[in-house]
Amino acid sequence: xxxxxxxxxxxxxxxxxxxERGGLTGFTTYDNDDHALRAFGELxxxxxxxxxxxxxxxxxxxxxxxxxxxxxxGARREMSKRKLAQLFRTVPYRAAWLxxxxxxxxxxxxxxxxxxxxxxxxxxxxxxxxxxxxxAPLAGIYLLPQVTQALxxxxxxxxxxxxxxxxxxxxxxxxFFLQDRLRISRLTPLDPLGxxxxxxxxxxxxxKSRLFLYNSRLLxxxxxxxxxxxxxxxxxxxVPSLLSQDASFHCQRLGFEQLRAALVLGPTDLPRDPExxxxxxxxxxxxxxxxxxxxxxxxxxxxxxxxxxYAASAAIAVSALIWSGYNLYRGYANxxxxxxxxxxxxxxxxxxxxxxxxxxxxxxxxxxxxxAVEVADQxxxxxxxxxxxxxxxxxxxxxxxQIELNRLDxxxxxxxATTQQSANVSPSAWQQQGEIExxxxxFNGDYxxxxxxxxxxxxxxxxQPNVAGVSIVKLPxxxxxxxxxxxxxxxxxxxxxxxxxxxxxxxxxxxx
Numbered sequence: 001x002x003x004x005x006x007x008x009x010x011x012x013x014x015x016x017x018x019x020e021r022g023g024l025t026g027f028t029t030y031d032n033d034d035h036a037l038r039a040f041g042e043l044x045x046x047x048x049x050x051x052x053x054x055x056x057x058x059x060x061x062x063x064x065x066x067x068x069x070x071x072x073x074g075a076r077r078e079m080s081k082r083k084l085a086q087l088f089r090t091v092p093y094r095a096a097w098l099x100x101x102x103x104x105x106x107x108x109x110x111x112x113x114x115x116x117x118x119x120x121x122x123x124x125x126x127x128x129x130x131x132x133x134x135x136a137p138l139a140g141i142y143l144l145p146q147v148t149q150a151l152x153x154x155x156x157x158x159x160x161x162x163x164x165x166x167x168x169x170x171x172x173x174x175x176f177f178l179q180d181r182l183r184i185s186r187l188t189p190l191d192p193l194g195x196x197x198x199x200x201x202x203x204x205x206x207x208k209s210r211l212f213l214y215n216s217r218l219l220x221x222x223x224x225x226x227x228x229x230x231x232x233x234x235x236x237x238x239v240p241s242l243l244s245q246d247a248s249f250h251c252q253r254l255g256f257e258q259l260r261a262a263l264v265l266g267p268t269d270l271p272r273d274p275e276x277x278x279x280x281x282x283x284x285x286x287x288x289x290x291x292x293x294x295x296x297x298x299x300x301x302x303x304x305x306x307x308x309x310y311a312a313s314a315a316i317a318v319s320a321l322i323w324s325g326y327n328l329y330r331g332y333a334n335x336x337x338x339x340x341x342x343x344x345x346x347x348x349x350x351x352x353x354x355x356x357x358x359x360x361x362x363x364x365x366x367x368x369x370x371x372a373v374e375v376a377d378q379x380x381x382x383x384x385x386x387x388x389x390x391x392x393x394x395x396x397x398x399x400x401x402q403i404e405l406n407r408l409d410x411x412x413x414x415x416x417a418t419t420q421q422s423a424n425v426s427p428s429a430w431q432q433q434g435e436i437e438x439x440x441x442x443f444n445g446d447y448x449x450x451x452x453x454x455x456x457x458x459x460x461x462x463x464q465p466n467v468a469g470v471s472i473v474k475l476p477x478x479x480x481x482x483x484x485x486x487x488x489x490x491x492x493x494x495x496x497x498x499x500x501x502x503x504x505x506x507x508x509x510x511x512x
Contacts, residue, residue, distance in 0.1 A: 019283025140290030
């Protein structure tokens, strides 16, 4: 994992840390003065290519929750950009944070946006000047409550409404989350005159926030509220006992070990400091929405592109190395196999020469024998018998016992070539063809029934999978309307009484 430079800014203090290998290192705290700026410059100089993440904890912040139509792509960007301009027209640091979709029954499932703004950039200005002067990649600017959302989703509270309370360098921070999504946050400086705040003052501020949430309808009055006090340095241990808890209100204190277990951290991954907790969340789970303008994060975009190119180049180099090693191995294996085949060929030729000396003399040359064998193989390859044709015909005739076969003609030749041209046609164009002469016995003189039976017989032949076509060559009765009716009312000695004769042509499907 690459190194990240993490910075937490408040009105009084500035905290720096590095995020490496899944944990914080080098966590330091300074008064917000020139000494802190010099330390920041030295930190950037030591890590020139590390991206910088700025987190601001100040009272000069604003939150607006809006429902907007569910759209995609460029339309979504343009819509959120126009809304930002309406809400925060003159504010330079602002962001639209998509928080999901409205799941209330009977509604059209609009997108829920949280619009954030930092109304003053005085805290950021000197640090941004250092970043710009040294061309350090700025990853983003975030408000501290944005970072806390990653923790709220991992604490898995039973209630929909959760109020996270923590004591930061700037005062008491209270952030309200509904369904694990940030809705509003408030920072209260409790010791403006330098006197330390008491547990009673902290409890009073929590009670004010509780009443505000119900009165502003951010939380329905019948809903239950959970207050989680993040007490990483044991400075808020007495606050839960000072809050009046009832059926709709539950307060729980989370100490350092409980927070470390919730985030699955080792003993040395997180310093015991409230600012360190949020810096760790910033390094591990940076929010998607940044308050920085695109012109400020241009170097970070180039940094990510460069890192991606390096990663792709490394992957290609490793793949090429593996492939080259495989080809080298196969080359050695093929060379060994070739040498073995050459040795085997020489040995077999020697053995054949020794055996050939014992062969008796042949009446013809060996070359003539070879040609005769090849011709015999060629004849055998194209040899065909009427056995498959007869098996096909026998199968179909077994379904029609009243049809008797009188004559069968079979041939294997081209369907397009004449008899004189068949010898010049390639055998690959040949097909098995046959013609049968049959009759219906007994025949009672019902030609209509006889014609229907012949049609069923021809259809059954066509249904066979290896039959390419069946044609009716002759019927017992001439149905051609152009034919001339002739005959005699006298009995003809040539007609076969009790029989209806017909003739069919059958073509077997060419083998692929």
